[in-house]
Amino acid sequence: MKQEQKTLSDALQSLENQIAALQKALEEKPEYGMGKGDPGVTQWELNQTLLNQLQERASSTRKALQRMEHGIYGTCQRCGAAINPERLAILPDTRLCIRCAQKAAGE
Numbered sequence: 639m640k641q642e643q644k645t646l647s648d649a650l651q652s653l654e655n656q657i658a659a660l661q662k663a664l665e666e667k668p669e670y671g672m673g674k675g676d677p678g679v680t681q682w683e684l685n686q687t688l689l690n691q692l693q694e695r696a697s698s699t700r701k702a703l704q705r706m707e708h709g710i711y712g713t714c715q716r717c718g719a720a721i722n723p724e725r726l727a728i729l730p731d732t733r734l735c736i737r738c739a740q741k742a743a744g745e
């Protein structure tokens with residue numbers, strides 16, 4: 639469990655670094671208007687989208703760490719079954735076992 643916790647906090651740390659870098663890049667908002675199709679604008683929008691994705695991942699990683707602290711990490715939130723360790727290695731912040739995840743995807 640210790641190793642998993644470290645992997646997750648390392649992942650969170652790296653996400654937070656990326657978020658900080660993006661937020662800095664986003665502070666310089668390009669001018670809209672005359673320069674339509676300005677590559678700076680497009681890049682800014684891409685960064686904004688990327689930032690949202692990173693923040694979502696950071697938030698689910700943070701929740702996974704919290705579940706770890708409460709000792710409920712690795713347990714399916716729906717059916718309470720233990721989540722396959724191989725699945726956890728690929729998706730450290732997953733909250734569902736493979737069966738429930740497949741069911742959720744089909745819903």
Ligand SMILES: [Zn+2]
Pocket residue numbers: 714715716717718719734735736737738739
């Ligand atoms: Zn389940």
